[in-house]
Amino acid sequence: MSALPETAAAGKSVEERTSVVIRFAGDSGDGMQVAGMQFTNESALAGNDLSTLPDFPAEIRAPAGTLAGVSGFQLNFSSREVFTPGDDLDVLVAMNPAALKVNLVDLRSNGILIVDTEAFSDTNLKKAEYTSNPLKDGSLDAFQVFPVDISKLTALTLKDMNLSARIVSRCKNFFALGLTSWMFHRSIEPTENWIRQRFRKTPELAEANSRVLRAGYNFGDTTEMFATSYEVKPARIQCGKYRNVTGNTAIALGLVTAARQAGIPLFLGSYPITPASDILHELAGLKNFGVYTFQAEDEIAGIGAALGAAFGGAAAVTTTSGPGMCLKAETINLAVSVELPIVICDIQRGGPSTGLPTKTEQGDLLMALFGRNSDSPVPVIAASTPVDCFYAAFESIRIAIKYMTPVILLSDGYLANGSEPWRIPRTAELPEVPVRFRTDPTGFFPYLRDETTLSRPWVIPGTPGLEHRIGGLEKEYLSGNVCYAPTNHEQMMRVRARKVAGIAAEIPPTEVRGAPAGDVLVVAWGSTFGAVAAAVDEVRARGKAVSHVHLRYLNPLPSDLGDVLKRFRKILVPELNLGQLVKILRAEYLVDAVGLNKVQGLPFKVSEIAQCILRALEA
Amino acid sequence: MLMSTMSSPKLTRKDFVSDQEVRWCPGCGDYAILAQVQKVMPELGVARENIVFISGIGCSSRFPYYMNTYGFHSIHGRAPAIASGLKAFRPDLSVWVATGDGDALSIGGNHFIHVLRRNLDINILLFNNRIYGLTKGQYSPTSEQGKITKSTPFGSVDHPFNPASVALGADGSFVARSIDVEAKHLQDLIRRAYEHRGTAFIEILQNCNIFNDGAFASLTDKDTKADHQLVLEHGKPLIFGKSRNKGLRMRGHSLDVVQLENGISESDLVVHDENDSALAFMLSLVGPPEFPVPIGVFRARQRPAYETALAAQMQSAIQRQGNGDLEELLSRGDTWTVK
Numbered sequence: 001m002s003a004l005p006e007t008a009a010a011g012k013s014v015e016e017r018t019s020v021v022i023r024f025a026g027d028s029g030d031g032m033q034v035a036g037m038q039f040t041n042e043s044a045l046a047g048n049d050l051s052t053l054p055d056f057p058a059e060i061r062a063p064a065g066t067l068a069g070v071s072g073f074q075l076n077f078s079s080r081e082v083f084t085p086g087d088d089l090d091v092l093v094a095m096n097p098a099a100l101k102v103n104l105v106d107l108r109s110n111g112i113l114i115v116d117t118e119a120f121s122d123t124n125l126k127k128a129e130y131t132s133n134p135l136k137d138g139s140l141d142a143f144q145v146f147p148v149d150i151s152k153l154t155a156l157t158l159k160d161m162n163l164s165a166r167i168v169s170r171c172k173n174f175f176a177l178g179l180t181s182w183m184f185h186r187s188i189e190p191t192e193n194w195i196r197q198r199f200r201k202t203p204e205l206a207e208a209n210s211r212v213l214r215a216g217y218n219f220g221d222t223t224e225m226f227a228t229s230y231e232v233k234p235a236r237i238q239c240g241k242y243r244n245v246t247g248n249t250a251i252a253l254g255l256v257t258a259a260r261q262a263g264i265p266l267f268l269g270s271y272p273i274t275p276a277s278d279i280l281h282e283l284a285g286l287k288n289f290g291v292y293t294f295q296a297e298d299e300i301a302g303i304g305a306a307l308g309a310a311f312g313g314a315a316a317v318t319t320t321s322g323p324g325m326c327l328k329a330e331t332i333n334l335a336v337s338v339e340l341p342i343v344i345c346d347i348q349r350g351g352p353s354t355g356l357p358t359k360t361e362q363g364d365l366l367m368a369l370f371g372r373n374s375d376s377p378v379p380v381i382a383a384s385t386p387v388d389c390f391y392a393a394f395e396s397i398r399i400a401i402k403y404m405t406p407v408i409l410l411s412d413g414y415l416a417n418g419s420e421p422w423r424i425p426r427t428a429e430l431p432e433v434p435v436r437f438r439t440d441p442t443g444f445f446p447y448l449r450d451e452t453t454l455s456r457p458w459v460i461p462g463t464p465g466l467e468h469r470i471g472g473l474e475k476e477y478l479s480g481n482v483c484y485a486p487t488n489h490e491q492m493m494r495v496r497a498r499k500v501a502g503i504a505a506e507i508p509p510t511e512v513r514g515a516p517a518g519d520v521l522v523v524a525w526g527s528t529f530g531a532v533a534a535a536v537d538e539v540r541a542r543g544k545a546v547s548h549v550h551l552r553y554l555n556p557l558p559s560d561l562g563d564v565l566k567r568f569r570k571i572l573v574p575e576l577n578l579g580q581l582v583k584i585l586r587a588e589y590l591v592d593a594v595g596l597n598k599v600q601g602l603p604f605k606v607s608e609i610a611q612c613i614l615r616a617l618e619a
Numbered sequence: 620m621l622m623s624t625m626s627s628p629k630l631t632r633k634d635f636v637s638d639q640e641v642r643w644c645p646g647c648g649d650y651a652i653l654a655q656v657q658k659v660m661p662e663l664g665v666a667r668e669n670i671v672f673i674s675g676i677g678c679s680s681r682f683p684y685y686m687n688t689y690g691f692h693s694i695h696g697r698a699p700a701i702a703s704g705l706k707a708f709r710p711d712l713s714v715w716v717a718t719g720d721g722d723a724l725s726i727g728g729n730h731f732i733h734v735l736r737r738n739l740d741i742n743i744l745l746f747n748n749r750i751y752g753l754t755k756g757q758y759s760p761t762s763e764q765g766k767i768t769k770s771t772p773f774g775s776v777d778h779p780f781n782p783a784s785v786a787l788g789a790d791g792s793f794v795a796r797s798i799d800v801e802a803k804h805l806q807d808l809i810r811r812a813y814e815h816r817g818t819a820f821i822e823i824l825q826n827c828n829i830f831n832d833g834a835f836a837s838l839t840d841k842d843t844k845a846d847h848q849l850v851l852e853h854g855k856p857l858i859f860g861k862s863r864n865k866g867l868r869m870r871g872h873s874l875d876v877v878q879l880e881n882g883i884s885e886s887d888l889v890v891h892d893e894n895d896s897a898l899a900f901m902l903s904l905v906g907p908p909e910f911p912v913p914i915g916v917f918r919a920r921q922r923p924a925y926e927t928a929l930a931a932q933m934q935s936a937i938q939r940q941g942n943g944d945l946e947e948l949l950s951r952g953d954t955w956t957v958k
Contacts, residue, residue, distance in 0.1 A: 045953060240956070241955075288942060301700035301733065461705075469684050
C-alpha cells in the first residue's frame with residue numbers, strides 16, 4: 001500500500017492543512033483507543049509532530065450505547081510543533097448516538113463528522129437520550145456530515161469468513177481507521193503490521209481486521225462521498241531517532257535507565273491503581289534488565305517493600321495515584337526519618353477520595369509537599385509532558401540517591417495516557433547517577449553527613465563491621481541512636497530541612513519562555529505545559545508582554561524564582577485544581593499571584609488560558 | 620556500636636548484644652526472648668553483617684535496637700512488608716521480624732497474612748502478651764473476650780484471634796508456638812525457624828507483668844504447667860500431664876482429652892504429624908479450660924520460597940532474552956529517523 005492514495009486519478013482534490021485535530025469516539029467496547037493509538041502511530045511515522053488525549057470511562061464496559069459508556073481518543077497532528085491535543089475538533093468519528101451526543105460540543109463549525117449510520121437505531125437514540133434522530137432533524141447542518149454505514153460495510157467485507165456477529169462487530173473500528181487514514185494520507189502499513197503481531201495467535205482475526213482496515217481505506221478512495229482528502233506535511237523537528245511514547249511508558253523507561261546509570265537494580269513495590277498501573281505492567285516485563293517488581297497486598301506494602309529494598313541497596317520505587325498517596329504517607333515519612341532513597345510516582349487523578357479515576361487533575365501538589373505528620377521535607381518534581389516523564393523520573397532517582405531522601409514525582413492521568421514523539425536519547429547524553437555504598441568502618445556513624453549534600457552514608461546489610469540500627473524514632477545527630485534530647489531533635493529537624501532545601505543549589509536557572517520582564521508572567525507546573533505554552537505564544541504573537549515559567553522543581557523551588565517573579569506586573573497561575581501552587585507562590589514570595597483554576601477532569605484548552613491572560617492584561 | 624570485630628567464624632552471645640541499654644520494664648518476658656535469640660544466633664553460622672532484624676511498633680518492636688546486627692525499627696504493622704521487599708531483593712540476608720499481637724494481628728494483619736502466603740524465607744517472632752503495653756494497657760486482638768482494660772471498662776466484646784490458627788489459615792509453611800520462659804524449647808524453635816526455607820512463624824506467649832500479669836501463669840507455674848502444656852513432637856503421641864497420664868484422641872472430627880487408663884493406651888492417641896494441615900489447625904485451636912495449650916511445631920511443610928521463585932524467573936528471562944540492552948529497550952516499537 002503506497003502512502004498516497006491515487007486521489008488525483010479519481011478526480012479528487014487534495015487540501016493541505018497545517019494541523020488537524022481528530023477524535024475517535026464510541027462505546028467503551030468499540031475499540032476507539034486502539035483506533036486512536038494506531039492512527040497516532042501512522043501519523044508519527046508520517047513525520048508529524050503530535051499530541052494525544054485518550055478519554056475513557058472508569059467502568060471497563062459501561063452499558064452499551066449509553067452516555068456513561070462513551071470512550072474517546074483525541075489526536076492533534078501537525079507539520080509544526082504541537083503543544084496540546086487541541087482545543088476544538090476538526091474531525092469527529094462517532095460510532096453511535098451516545099458518542100455523538102457527548103462529543104459534538106467540541107466539533108468546530110463546518111468540522112468533519114463521520115458517523116456509523118446503522119448505529120443510529122431507535123434503541124440507541126433512546127439510550128443516548130435523543131428525542132429525534134440528529135442525522136435527520138437538521139441539527140447537524142453546521143457540520144460536514146458523512147453518514148457511512150460502517151457496521152454494514154464491515155459485515156459485507158467479512159461475509160465469506162463465517163465469523164460470529166460479535167467478532168464482526170468488533171472489527172468496525174478498523175473500518176473507521178482505514179477511512180480516516182485515507183482521508184489524511186496516512187499509510188496503513190504500520191497498522192497492518194501491528195494487526196499481524198497483535199493477532200498472531202488468531203490468524204483469522206488478523207485477516208478479518210486487516211481486510212476491514214483496507215476496506216475502509218478503499219471506501220474513502222473510491223466512493224464519491226469524499227471529494228477531498230487532506231495532507232499534513234511532516235514537521236520540522238530535531239534530527240534523531242524517534243518513537244512515540246506515553247507518559248507512563250516514559251516513566252518506566254526513565255526509572256530503568258536511571259537505575260542502569262546508577263549500576264544498581266530497580267525495585268518496584270506497587271499496588272494496581274488507575275492511572276498508574278501501566279508503569280507496573282511495563283516494568284514487570286523487564287526481568288532480564290534486572291528489574292524487580294513486587295505486586296504488594298496494598299499501597300502501604302507497596303512502598304514498604306520498596307523501602308525494604310532501598311535498605312538493601314536497590315533503586316527503589318513505588319507507583320500510585322491519589323488514594324494510594326494517602327495510604328503511603330506514613331511510610332514516606334519513615335523514609336524521611338531513616339533517610340533512605342526512594343521515588344514515589346504519583347500519577348494524579350480527579351479527587352477527592354475515589355473521585356474520577358480515569359480523569360486528570362493536579363490535586364496532589366499540596367499533599368506531596370505537606371501531607372505528612374510534622375515538618376517533613378521531601379523533594380517534589382513534576383513532569384510537564386509525556387516525554388518529560390522520562391527525564392523527570394530519571395532526575396527523581398538521581399536526586400533520591402544523591403541526597404538519601406524520598407522524592408515525589410508528580411505526573412497525572414493526562415500525561416500518563418497521552419503520547420507524543422520522543423527523540424530517543426543515547427545513554428551517553430544522560431547524567432551520571434553515582435552510587436557509593438559505604439564499606440569503610442573507620443570513623444563511621446550512620447548519620448555522619450556529607451558536608452556538601454548533608455546526605456548520610458548508604459550502608460547496606462551484608463557490609464561487615466558497619467552493623468547499625470535505623471528507625472522512625474528521633475535519632476541522635478551522629479550515631480543515629482534513639483534520642484529524645486530537646487536540642488538534638490531541633491538539630492535533626494533543621495538538618496533534614498536544610499538538606500532538602502540545599503538541592504536548590506543544583507537546580508538550573510529558571511527558564512523564562514518569552515521576555516525576562518513584562519506585564520504578565522504565567523507560572524505553571526506539570527501537565528499544563530502544552531496548553532500554557534501554546535496560549536502564551538498565541539498572546540505574545542499579538543504583541544503582548546507575556547512570558548511563561550514552567551516549574552519542574554516544586555520543592556525546593558529554584559533559588560532565582562523570586563527575582564524572576566518581581567520582573568512582571570502580574571503573576572497568573574493556571575492549575576487543574578482549586579489553587580495550590582498559587583498559595584505556595586504567595587506564601588513564599590509575597591506576590592499577588594492570581595489563579596486560573598479548572599477541575600473538570602479535563603486538561604486546559606489553549607483558549608481558556610489565552611483569554612485569561614488577555615483579561616489580566618486588560619485589568 | 621562501632622565494633623571493630625569483623626565477621627569471625629566463632630561468634631558468641633556477646634557479639635549479638637548491642638551497646639544500647641535495654642529499656643523494657645523490669646520483669647518483662649521480652650528479656651527472656653532476647654536472651655534466647657542472642658544465644659542461638661552464634662550457633663547458626665551466619666555472619667553478623669548478614670542478619671537483619673526488622674520490627675514495627677510496640678514493646679516487642681524495640682527488639683532490633685538490642686541486637687548487634689543490621690536493624691530497622693519501622694512503623695506500626697508494616698515490618699513484614701519491609702522485610703518482604705528486603706528479602707525479595709537480597710535473598711542472601713537472614714531476615715527476622717520481631718512483632719507483637721497488636722502489630723502483627725491488628726494494624727498489620729494484612730501484611731502478616733500475605734508474607735505467610737508468599738512464603739518468603741523470613742522468620743517472624745510474634746510476642747503475644749494479649750495486651751497493648753506501649754500504649755499502656757488497652758485490649759489487643761488476642762485478648763480474651765470480656766477482658767476489662769482501660770479501653771474496655773465493661774469488658775471487651777471482641778472475639779479474639781488465635782495467632783497460630785491465623786498463620787495456618789494463611790497457609791504458613793512453618794507455624795509454631797512457644798513460651799517466653801521455656802528457654803530450651805524456644806531456642807530449639809528459633810533454630811528450626813532459621814533452618815526452615817520459607818516463612819517461619821513462632822508465636823511466643825509472653826508475660827506483660829505490668830498490664831496483663833499472669834496471663835499465661837498456668838502454663839508457666841512449676842506446679843501446674845505439666846498439666847496445661849502439651850509439647851508437640853513430630854511422630855510422637857500427644858501426651859501431657861505431670862504423670863504423663865493424659866493424651867489427645869480423635870473423636871469423630873475433633874480432639875478429645877482422655878486419661879490413659881481403663882484400657883486406653885498410648886496407641887489410641889493421635890500421633891503428631893507436622894505435615895498434617897488438618898491436625899495442625901485442630902491443635903492450634905485447642906486450649907483451656909478443657910484442653911492443654913499445645914506448644915511446638917504445628918506444621919512444617921516445604922514449598923518454594925517467593926524470593927527463590929522470583930530469582931529463577933529473572934534468571935530464566937535473562938537466559939531466554941539475554942541481558943537487557945538499554946538502547947534496544949528505549950527504541951522498542953515503531954521508530955523513525957528525522958534527518
